Amino acid sequence: MIDVKFNCRTFLNHRNQVVVRARWNKKRSEVGFSIGLHADPSKWNADTQRPVRGSTHVCGQKRIPSRVINDRIEMFLVAIKEAFVEFGLKDIVPEADELRERVNEKVGRVEDEEVEQEEKPLKEIFDEFLASGKKERDWTDVVHYKYEQVWKHLTQCDPTVSLETLDKDKMLELKDWYVKNQYKNRTITKQFRFLKSFLRWMKANGYPVKESAIDCQVHLTVTKKNVTFLTFKELMQFYRFKFAPEHKYLDKARDMFCFMSFTSLRYSDLAQLKRANITSRGIELYTKKTSTPITIPIIDYAQEILDKYSSYQSPDGSLFPVPSCQKLNDYIKLAAEQAGIDREVVNTYFIGTQRYDEVHKFYEIIGCHDGRRTFVCCSLAFGIPPAVVMSCTGHKDYQSMKPYIEVGNDTQRLELSKWNGKDTKVGIITALEGLNADQLERVYDFVKSIAKKT
Numbered sequence: 001m002i003d004v005k006f007n008c009r010t011f012l013n014h015r016n017q018v019v020v021r022a023r024w025n026k027k028r029s030e031v032g033f034s035i036g037l038h039a040d041p042s043k044w045n046a047d048t049q050r051p052v053r054g055s056t057h058v059c060g061q062k063r064i065p066s067r068v069i070n071d072r073i074e075m076f077l078v079a080i081k082e083a084f085v086e087f088g089l090k091d092i093v094p095e096a097d098e099l100r101e102r103v104n105e106k107v108g109r110v111e112d113e114e115v116e117q118e119e120k121p122l123k124e125i126f127d128e129f130l131a132s133g134k135k136e137r138d139w140t141d142v143v144h145y146k147y148e149q150v151w152k153h154l155t156q157c158d159p160t161v162s163l164e165t166l167d168k169d170k171m172l173e174l175k176d177w178y179v180k181n182q183y184k185n186r187t188i189t190k191q192f193r194f195l196k197s198f199l200r201w202m203k204a205n206g207y208p209v210k211e212s213a214i215d216c217q218v219h220l221t222v223t224k225k226n227v228t229f230l231t232f233k234e235l236m237q238f239y240r241f242k243f244a245p246e247h248k249y250l251d252k253a254r255d256m257f258c259f260m261s262f263t264s265l266r267y268s269d270l271a272q273l274k275r276a277n278i279t280s281r282g283i284e285l286y287t288k289k290t291s292t293p294i295t296i297p298i299i300d301y302a303q304e305i306l307d308k309y310s311s312y313q314s315p316d317g318s319l320f321p322v323p324s325c326q327k328l329n330d331y332i333k334l335a336a337e338q339a340g341i342d343r344e345v346v347n348t349y350f351i352g353t354q355r356y357d358e359v360h361k362f363y364e365i366i367g368c369h370d371g372r373r374t375f376v377c378c379s380l381a382f383g384i385p386p387a388v389v390m391s392c393t394g395h396k397d398y399q400s401m402k403p404y405i406e407v408g409n410d411t412q413r414l415e416l417s418k419w420n421g422k423d424t425k426v427g428i429i430t431a432l433e434g435l436n437a438d439q440l441e442r443v444y445d446f447v448k449s450i451a452k453k454t
Contacts, residue, residue, distance in 0.1 A: 001088055001089050001091065002088050002091050002092075002093070003088055004024055004025075004084045004087060004088050004093055004094070005024060005026075006022055006023060006024035006080070006084055007022070007023055007024075008020055008021065008022050008023075008077055008080060009021050009023075009049060009206060010049040010050065010073055011046070011049065011205060011206040012039055012041055012044055013034075013205075013206065014120075014128050015038075016038045016039060016040070016041060017034045017035075017037075017038055018034070018035045018037050018038065018039050018069060018072070018073065019032050019033065019034050019035070019206060020032070020033045020035060020073060020076045020077065020080070021033075021206050022080050022099065022103075024084070024093070024094075024099075025093055027211065029094075029095070029096050029099075030096065030208055031096050031099050031100045031103075032206070033076055033080075033100075033103060033104075035069075035072045035073060035075075035076055036072070037057075037064055037068070037069050037072055038057060038058070038064075039051050039057045039069060040055070040057045040058065043055040043056075043057060043066075046204075050066070050069075050070055050073065051066035051069050051070065052066060053066060054066060057069065075107055076103070076107060079103045079106035079107050080099075080103055082106060083099055083102040083103050083106065084099075086102070087099075087102075120163075121162070122161060122162050122163050122166065123151075125163065125202060125207060126151055126198065129147075129198055129201050129202070130144060130147060130148070132201070133147070140289070142289075146194060147194055147198070149191070150191055150194045150195050150198070153174070153177070153178070153191060154174060154195065156177070157173060157174045157177040158170065158173065158174075163202075163207065163208065163209065166199075166209070166210060166213050167210040167212050167213050168210070168212035168213055168215070168216045170213065171192075171195075171213050171216040171218075172216065172218075174192075174195075175188060175192075175218045175220075178191070179351060179352035182351055183351070184349045184350070184351055185220040185221060185222050185349065185350045185351060185352070186222050186223075186225070186349065188218065188220055189218065189220055189222055192218055196214060199213055199214045200214060220350065220352070221350045221353070222350070223348050223349055223350065226345070226346075226347055226348075227373055227377070228345060228362070228365060228366070228370050228373060229370055229373040229374040229376075229377040229378070230261065230341070230362075230366075230370065230374045230378075231378070232378050232381070232382075234341055234343070234362075235258070235261055235374055235378065237339060237340065237341070238254060238257070238258065238335075238336065238339045238341055239254070239258045239301065241254070241335075241338070241339040241340075243335070243338065247335075247338070249331055250331055250334055250335040250338065251335075252321060252331075253323075253328055253331030253332050253334075253335050254332070254335040254336075254339070255305050255308065255309070255320075256270060256320060256322060256328060256332075256368075257328075257332050257335075257366075257368065257370075257371045258301070258305065258371070259302055259305045259320070259371075260368065260371030260372055260374075260375070261371040261372075261374040261375050261378075262299055262301045262302035262305070262375065263283060263296050263298070263302050263375065263392075264296060264372050264375040264376065264389075264392045264393045265283075265296075265371075265372065266287070266288070266289060266368075266369070266372055267322075267325050267328065267368040267369070268287075268288040268289060269285060269287055269288055269289075270320065270322055270368075271318075271322045271325075272285075272288060272318075273285065273318065273319045273320065274316075274317045274318060274319060275317055275319055276317065277319070278298075278306070278319070281295055281297070282295055282296050282297040282298045283295070283296040283298060287394050290394060290396075292394040292396075294391070294392065294393075294394045295391075295392075296392045297392075306319075309321075325368060328368055329367045329368055332366055332367065332368065333363055333364065333366055333367075336362065336363035336366045337361075337363040339363075341362050341363045341366065342361045342362060342363060343361070343362045344359055344360070344361060344362070345359070345360050345361075345362055345365060346358070346359050347359075347360065347365075372393070375389075375392075375393070376389055376393060376401070379392075386401055389401070
């Protein structure tokens with residue numbers, strides 16, 4: 001006699017049919033049995049794998065109590081257990097067809113009622129996943145688009161990919177496809193996280209996904225993310241720069257960037273900002289990305305921009321004339337170039353095992369989101385507590401703020417270095433205080449002449 005190890009799982013399929021799935025032979029073999037009853041998803045407990053106790057479920061024209069469904073589930077579980085015992089007594093590890101036939105006989109079925117979803121195309125399963133995400137987790141269009149990109153890449157790698165072929169080898173093949181098409185390792189790693197969330201969803205919903213695909217590790221070198229932002233000096237240089245009259249569009253783009261730098265707003269929140277969002281407490285709104293309620297005090301620089309656009313009239317009550325995100329990014333780059341925001345920035349990344357080091361002028365890479373980063377990094381450098389900064393940005397945990405805090409600490413050290421040489425400065429001030437008016441005038445003229453030369 002052999003002891004055939006097996007396990008069973010009960011779940012609802014895409015048509016809300018109650019399904020009992022048996023797995024054995026180290027999970028290489030499996031069979032799904034529809035018990036012939038439906039259940040309401042809102043009255044189904046995924047943890048206990050049973051309908052909620054005392055609930056009632058509509059099945060055709062009938063109303064089926066939970067106890068009837070439970071009894072039916074138990075009947076199948078007993079039949080499966082008995083079948084494995086019988087095969088074990090004969091020293092047989094059954095094939096899928098053999099177990100299906102034996103269980104169906106025990107529960108009084110004549111025809112094979114294997115669950116239809118095992119034959120469902122992977123694309124249909126993926127569409128079901130997208131629909132559930134939007135319905136159950138309130139996915140935004142942006143999140144929906146990211147998952148669609150994952151599917152696009154997977155099918156570009158292998159147009160015939162299926163649930164059966166999606167295993168570890170296929171995952172590694174996909175990694176090689178990304179590298180061959182010059183995707184950065186950071187992007188590849190992110191795309192694999194999205195893909196694995198789909199695989200885990202399939203597993204949780206009873207689809208026969210390969211464990212090797214879920215466990216597959218891509219092992220790619222990912223460099224620390226480079227946090228780009230303007231220092232306070234650069235921000236003031238940009239903010240005070242005077243554009244030529246024919247470049248009013250650049251003046252507006254600069255103002256939009258600086259307003260985001262003074263308030264921490266994302267582009268999506270800037271674009272939807274209304275006059276009604278401006279209150280005596282500051283800017284009050286629910287962020288579009290996370291639906292988080294935030295209140296941001298309006299500092300003097302931000303108020304200057306609000307005053308500058310106070311006469312702007314929009315049919316929908318928008319506070320600013322905000323162009324599309326792409327156009328605004330393009331205009332900000334042109335504006336930053338004219339304003340001399342040309343500090344060099346090194347970006348290091350890997351594609352596969354190949355390292356790349358790119359050097360850019362800041363105006364070449366600056367974009368809308370650098371405004372938000374500028375707010376965070378400058379605020380931290382000024383010594384504003386991270387908790388206060390987070391209350392303005394809507395960050396929910398310190399982990400998401402960690403890259404900014406590290407950069408803020410570096411900037412803070414640079415600012416505090418101004419303490420160095422303090423004795424020299426005090427000595428100069430003391431000497432100047434001992435000069436008469438004529439001597440001070442000569443010193444002033446001398447300094448002025450040096451300034452002209454430099």
